[in-house]
Amino acid sequence: MAATYNWPNIRALLIAGFTEDELRQFCFDTPEFKPLYPQLARSSSAADIADQLIEYADQKLKTELLLVWAAEKNLARFEEHQPYQSNVNPALLPSSTGGGEIQQFVAELAQVRAMEQPEGERPLVVPSPTQAVPFPVGRFHSTRFHILLSVTGVVLVGGLGWIMILFVFLPTPPITSPVLTTTVVIASFVNCPDASTKVIQELETNYAELKPSLQIKNLAGVSNSQEARQQGKRSSADLIIWGECVSANQLTMYLEILTARGPDEVVELQSVTAQTSALDLDRANRLSRAVINYLQGNYKDAADNLRILQGEARSEQEQAELAFLQANSLLFAESYEAARTTYTATLTYAPLKTLAYNNRGVASINWAYMLSENNQPYEQILQAAINDLTEATTAVEPHLRSLAYINRSTIYYLFTTEYAQALADCEQAITLASTEPLGYVCQAAVRYQLLKQSPCDQANPTPIREDLVMAETMAKAQQRNLPDVFFWRGYLSLRQGQCNQDPSEKQIYKQEAKDNFQKVLDLVNQQWIKLALDQRLIDISTFYAN
Incomplete structure (x- = not known):
């Protein structure tokens, strides 16, 4: 941008x-x-x-x-x-x-x-x-x-x-996106083991020159999704493919996604179910390649292939799941307008409805941000994001409802001054999912905005620091990477330095801020996907880490 x-x-x-x-x-x-x-x-x-x-x-x-x-x-x-x-x-x-x-x-x-x-x-x-x-x-x-x-x-x-392009006074910048190694486990298809063998051979042939190479493992047959996912986790797999032939002409194929790499604010699909021929495995192979492209971060090819596969879908479920995965691919490739349109195609399929509303809201927030950067009208896009995320708060799963509140809060505290509503959304998110660290990051971000409105002698940074400690502790326990914790900690240190009158303490806070913003950049190095708002975080951190 x-x-x-x-x-x-x-x-x-x-x-x-x-x-x-x-x-x-x-x-x-x-x-x-x-x-x-x-x-x-x-x-x-x-x-x-x-x-x-x-x-x-x-x-x-x-x-x-x-x-x-x-x-x-x-x-x-x-x-x-x-x-x-x-x-x-x-x-x-x-x-x-x-x-x-x-x-x-x-x-x-x-x-x-x-x-x-x-x-x-x-x-x-x-x-x-x-x-x-x-x-x-x-x-x-x-x-x-x-x-x-x-x-x-x-x-x-x-x-x-x-x-x-570096000059000597720049802090360590985020590196080019890391290379993703993908491990695929293919379980022998029930009633048609030869079909799974052919899928393995096709993948090995097509990915022979891939760097890093695709790691393919073969397992005995499995009979249900839970068993497949357990087998995949034991094999440290990113994707497990299994299936069952009900006849020579019909193969039901399941692709269980175990380690999707999307950002925390986006809901990932756990599996794709497809119907294809057991005699002609061309479609099964193309579907496997599309999902592998997605997991390896090749989002453009994934989106193109998933769009074609949708036209061949044999059920409403299959069409909706492929569209959802395509929409995520477009979102991660920063094609926000196209992603919003594609999420819309999944709203009629009830099991994905609230998931699609959440992700379409995230796409709208990032698209609005890009429009604002180019001095183009974006108010209607933000309104659409609020509407979508409000719909997403009706999800059955508490974690999904919590995520929708967190994402909606982002609009209120970044694009408006409606801090009370933003804080209410964060609090609701924590109530719904008390072990989700993003809820505490959300609360810290809003409290920081409120703290900035207060005179220095009335500002209390303690609740913000406590929120960030809570978020960091939870993220470490869950082995999650949350640079946002250090981003808001850096901002808080800047503010405390501005309010402190002791020159030596002011310098301590400034150094603390610099260290936190550098930590943001170090952690971003480990992230594959960077949306528009992530780029904002990078740019601000780079500025203050000098």
């Missing part, structure tokens, strides 16, 4: 161009920034105030407003410290040669102020678990939900892979 702001330059502009008193006066005089004013200690340096302004402006989507003021008050510094990335629309970027162009740019930027005014103070109407209601668009910010990009020298490459 295209990033607009050069955050190090904005920081340099504020520090070099303005005194501490001028920055405080801006907060006092500007209604959108006045809530920040009580938090600015009189002894804070320009650098500390600049950091707080940058973070506040980004979270409240008021960065353009901050730049309007900076350009109006100090054109020379504004021109010296270009606050925009070089890949911004040239028509909107002031040149470095003419003050006239700067003046025109300032005049155009000033229009942002009017556009950013909220349409009244209407509260966000929260739909009941069974009813979706129109969303008051005025409660969403009309400008982009900006990301923090680290420094010049970062080049993003399309798809899931990305490359870092």
Whole structure:
């Protein structure tokens, strides 16, 4: 995605161009920034105030407003410290040669102020678990939900892979997506063992040159899904394929997915059931390849093959499961609009309905974020996400309901200021699934937003730290990777450093923040899938880890 702001330059502009008193006066005089004013200690340096302004402006989507003021008050510094990335629309970027162009740019930027005014103070109407209601668009910010990009020298490459061109002062960046080894166990098909042998031979032939090579194991026949999954786990398998021939012309084939690698906020499919011919195994082989592509992170090929296989489906269940797996492939490939459309095709199949609502909501959140980054309307997409996630809260399984509340909370605390509703969703998620660490991360994130609204002498970081300790402990016990824990711990350390008046303690908090953000980047190295909001986490962590 295209990033607009050069955050190090904005920081340099504020520090070099303005005194501490001028920055405080801006907060006092500007209604959108006045809530920040009580938090600015009189002894804070320009650098500390600049950091707080940058973070506040980004979270409240008021960065353009901050730049309007900076350009109006100090054109020379504004021109010296270009606050925009070089890949911004040239028509909107002031040149470095003419003050006239700067003046025109300032005049155009000033229009942002009017556009950013909220349409009244209407509260966000929260739909009941069974009813979706129109969303008051005025409660969403009309400008982009900006990301923090680290420094010049970062080049993003399309798809899931990305490359870092490094300068000496960058922290360790996330590496290219790790290579995935996939172990497939194939159990001898009941009544037709020769068919399973042929499937094994086909896979061995097609994946002979694959690096890393596909590991294929053969087991004795199994008679049900539970037995198959137990056998697969004992063999450390990612996928177990088993089946039963009811006649020479009909093979029921089951693909049990044991180790899907999707992010925590996305529901993964546990199995795919397909009907095919026991005499012509071409479709069985294509289905096996599609699921293996999915497990190895080759989402484009998986999505293409699953789309074709859907057209050949012999039952409603088979068609819905293939569509769901295709939609997940599109989601993980960051084709959010296509993913939303494909999830819709699964909603008529009752067993997958609430799962599809949850995942379609996640796709909508990430798509809305990308639209906001490109200054395109996204309010309706967020409304659709809230409606979908509200539907997902009706799931029978408590864990799925909890996940839907966590995902819905993300909208409230990232895109709006409806922190009370966000916190209520997190609390409900914890009630439903008390051993799910994401619920405590959710609660910590919202509490941090509330803490930032409080003056330093009234802010209590203890509940946030306790939430994060709880989440970290649970994640370790479950052998899960949760960089979000260290992300919010880093933010909290920054805030505590800003509020602390002792220079030595301020430095301790700053170092603690830096270490936590570097930990985020280290953990992200271990993640295969990175959605749009994950990229935001990476960019912000890279910025603060410097």
